[in-house]
Amino acid sequence: MGSGLNTATLRLKVICLFAFISSWLGHTTFAQQPARGTISGQVAADQGQVIGFRVAAHNLDRRLWYTVFTNKEHYTVPQALPGKYEVTVFEPDYESPNETVQLGPGGSQTADLQIKKRAPVLVGGNIREPASSSGKIEYVNRIEDMFPPGPGLDNLKKNCTGCHFESFNGFGAMHYTKERFLESIEMMTETGPGYNPFVLALGRTPMSRQQKNVLADYLVKNFGPGTVEKRLRVDPLVVDEEIASKSIYVSYDVPADLPLIGRGNKVGADMVDGVIPQVPAIKFHHLQAAYISPVDGSIWFSSHSNSLLRLDSKSLDPVARWKNYPIKGDPFVQPSGIAIDKKGHVYWAELKTGLVGELDPVTGKQIRYALPEQAGAIEEVVVDKDDNIDFGLIWGSLFGRIDAVTRKIHMYPTPTPDNGIYGLAVDQHGNMWGGGWQKGDIIKWDADTELVKEYPVPNSWGEVRRIGVDSKGMVWASEYPSGNIVGLDPATGEISEYKIPVSGAKPYEAWADKQDNVWSSDQVHSTMIRLDHKTRKFTFYPMPQPNQSVPKIQVADDNTIWFGTRNLPITTAVHFYPNGYTAEAPPLP
Numbered sequence: 304m305g306s307g308l309n310t311a312t313l314r315l316k317v318i319c320l321f322a323f324i325s326s327w328l329g330h331t332t333f334a335q336q337p338a339r340g341t342i343s344g345q346v347a348a349d350q351g352q353v354i355g356f357r358v359a360a361h362n363l364d365r366r367l368w369y370t371v372f373t374n375k376e377h378y379t380v381p382q383a384l385p386g387k388y389e390v391t392v393f394e395p396d397y398e399s400p401n402e403t404v405q406l407g408p409g410g411s412q413t414a415d416l417q418i419k420k421r422a423p424v425l426v427g428g429n430i431r432e433p434a435s436s437s438g439k440i441e442y443v444n445r446i447e448d449m450f451p452p453g454p455g456l457d458n459l460k461k462n463c464t465g466c467h468f469e470s471f472n473g474f475g476a477m478h479y480t481k482e483r484f485l486e487s488i489e490m491m492t493e494t495g496p497g498y499n500p501f502v503l504a505l506g507r508t509p510m511s512r513q514q515k516n517v518l519a520d521y522l523v524k525n526f527g528p529g530t531v532e533k534r535l536r537v538d539p540l541v542v543d544e545e546i547a548s549k550s551i552y553v554s555y556d557v558p559a560d561l562p563l564i565g566r567g568n569k570v571g572a573d574m575v576d577g578v579i580p581q582v583p584a585i586k587f588h589h590l591q592a593a594y595i596s597p598v599d600g601s602i603w604f605s606s607h608s609n610s611l612l613r614l615d616s617k618s619l620d621p622v623a624r625w626k627n628y629p630i631k632g633d634p635f636v637q638p639s640g641i642a643i644d645k646k647g648h649v650y651w652a653e654l655k656t657g658l659v660g661e662l663d664p665v666t667g668k669q670i671r672y673a674l675p676e677q678a679g680a681i682e683e684v685v686v687d688k689d690d691n692i693d694f695g696l697i698w699g700s701l702f703g704r705i706d707a708v709t710r711k712i713h714m715y716p717t718p719t720p721d722n723g724i725y726g727l728a729v730d731q732h733g734n735m736w737g738g739g740w741q742k743g744d745i746i747k748w749d750a751d752t753e754l755v756k757e758y759p760v761p762n763s764w765g766e767v768r769r770i771g772v773d774s775k776g777m778v779w780a781s782e783y784p785s786g787n788i789v790g791l792d793p794a795t796g797e798i799s800e801y802k803i804p805v806s807g808a809k810p811y812e813a814w815a816d817k818q819d820n821v822w823s824s825d826q827v828h829s830t831m832i833r834l835d836h837k838t839r840k841f842t843f844y845p846m847p848q849p850n851q852s853v854p855k856i857q858v859a860d861d862n863t864i865w866f867g868t869r870n871l872p873i874t875t876a877v878h879f880y881p882n883g884y885t886a887e888a889p890p891l892p
C-alpha cells in the first residue's frame with residue numbers, strides 16, 4: 304500500500320514536472336513565435352470586375368505588410384502574426400476603405416472591402432506616361448514601327464536608341480529642326496549630356512561629319528517639326544488570379560529614422576559641392592539592390608539615403624530587425640549594387656563618385672577604393688568564387704577587379720568604346736558578364752585570358768539592362784526597349800531571344816532561380832515575370848504596389864525572392880513567395 308502511494312506520488316510528480324516543462328516550453332515558443340491567424344474577406348467593386356486585386360494587410364505592431372490577391376472576389380492572408388491591422392485594396396483605379404482588424408494569437412478575422420472606381424491617379428511613381436509635347440500621339444505595336452527603315456537607322460540603333468527610345472527622352476517628342484538635331488549630335492559625341500560629369504555618352508565613338516549629317520536627316524524626317532509622336536502601345540496585363548492568389552508578398556517597413564531623399568536628379572543640372580541638385584518638394588525613400596549574406600542569411604540593401612541597411616528577416620521587433628550603416632565621407636554617393644564576400648564584408652558600387660566601398664560590419668570599418676585610371680560611374684559589384692571583387696562602369700565602359708588577396712585594382716576596357724556596362728554577373732569559372740547598355744550587347748571578361756569579348760544581341764535596340772548566370776552557366780539578360788529576355792550559351796556563343804507576350808513590357812531584371820527559371824520585372828505593368836525557357840512559358844505575378852519598379856533582386860535558396868522598393872508611397876524590404884508559403888519556404892518573422 305505504502306509502495307502504491309509512493310508510485311502514485313511519483314507518477315504525479317512526473318506528470319507535474321512534464322506539465323511544467325511543456326508549459327515553460329510553450330511559453331518560450333509563444334514569446335518567439337506567436338500562434339498565427341488568418342484574415343480573409345470579400346472585395347466588391349461598384350464598377351468593373353475584381354480579378355486578382357491586391358489586398359494589403361498592414362500589421363501595425365510588427366510593421367509588416369502581407370500582400371495577397373483576390374480569387375473570385377475573395378482573399379485570404381494565411382499565417383498572419385497577431386496584432387492590429389489595417390486592411391486595404393491597392394488598385395490604381397479604385398478607392399478603398401482601410402478596415403481595422405485586431406487579430407489575436409491563432410485567431411481568424413474577416414474584413415470585407417467595398418471599393419469604388421475613380422479616375423486613375425499617379426501613385427507616387429514617374430511611370431505613367433507624360434503628355435505629348437505636340438498633343439498628337441500614335442500608338443504602334445512594335446519599336447520597328449517607331450523607327451522606319453532608312454539611311455542612318457543602323458547608326459541610331461547602335462548609338463542612340465538605348466537612351467532615346469521613348470517617353471521624356473524619346474526622339475518622337477522632340478520635333479527639332481535639322482540644325483538642332485545636328486547640334487545635339489555634336490553635344491552627344493563631344494561633351495555628353497550635362498547632368499552627370501561621368502556621362503560621356505559617345506565621347507569615344509568615332510563618327511564622321513557625313514555620318515552625323517545622315518543621322519540628322521533621318522531624325523528630322525521622322526521626328527522633325529510637324530511629325531506625329533509615336534509610342535509603343537501598352538496592353539493591359541490580364542492577371543491570372545489562380546496564379547496570383549497563390550503568391551504572397553511579406554514586406555518590412557524601413558526603419559523610421561532612415562533619412563528621406565529628394566526626388567530624382569535635376570536633369571541638366573551641374574554638381575554643387577559634389578552633389579546633383581535635387582527637386583526639393585517631394586521626398587522619398589529608395590532601396591536599390593538586395594543581397595543575401597552568405598555568412599548569416601541577413602538581407603542587405605543599398606539605400607540612396609547614403610547607407611547600407613541590414614535586415615534580420617526573422618526578427619519580430621520592427622526596430623531591432625534593422626541596422627543602418629551610413630556611408631562615411633561623402634553626402635550622396637548614390638550606392639547602387641552591393642555584394643558580400645565569404646568573410647561577411649559588404650561591397651558597394653558608387654554611381655555618383657565612381658568608387659567602390661567596403662564595410663566590415665563587425666568593426667564598422669569602411670574603405671572606399673578610388674580607381675587607378677579613367678573614372679566613371681559604377682553600377683554593380685559582384686564577388687566571385689575566390690572573393691575577388693568585380694565591378695562594371697556604366698559610364699566609362701570598363702570591367703574592374705579588386706584582387707581578393709593583394710587588393711590591387713585591375714581595369715579592363717571593352718573593345719567597343721562607350722559600351723556602358725549596366726548589369727554584371729560572375730559565372731562559376733570566375734568570368735565576368737556585363738550587360739552592354741548603349742550598344743546592345745553582352746560582354747564577357749575571360750578569367751583565363753583576361754580578354755574582353757562582345758556578343759551583339761541580334762535584334763537589339765540598346766539598353767541591355769541586368770544580367771545573370773544560371774546553374775548551368777547560361778547567361779541571361781534583359782533588353783528594355785524590345786521587351787526581350789536574352790539567353791546566351793557561352794559554349795556556342797548562340798543568343799536566343801524570348802519576347803514577353805504583352806505589348807509595352809519593358810523587362811529590367813534577368814536573374815535565375817535555383818531551378819533555372821529566369822526572373823524579370825516590368826515596371827510598366829508592375830509585375831514580376833518568370834520565364835521557363837525550356838517551355839518558353841512566361842508567368843506574371845503582379846507586384847505589391849501599383850507603379851512599382853523593382854531594382855536588383857536576389858533569389859534565396861528556397862526560391863523566394865528579395866527586393867527593395869523605391870520612389871513609392873510605401874518603402875519596404877519585400878520578400879516574395881511566388882508559390883505562397885510551403886514546407887521549404889515558411890514565413891520568416
Ligand code: HEC
Pocket residue numbers: 459462463464465466467472477479483484487488491496497498502504505518570571741
Ligand atoms: C548615354 C545616354 C545617351 C546616348 C547614348 C545618347 N544620348 Fe542624346 N541625350 C541624353 C540625355 C540624358 C539628354 C538630355 C541632356 C540634357 O538635357 O542635358 C540627351 C539629349 C539629346 C537631344 C536633345 C538635346 C536638346 O537640345 O534638347 C538630342 C537631339 C539627342 N540627345 C540626340 C542623340 C543622338 C542622335 C544620339 C546618338 C548619336 C544620342 N543622343 C545618344 C542621353 C544620351
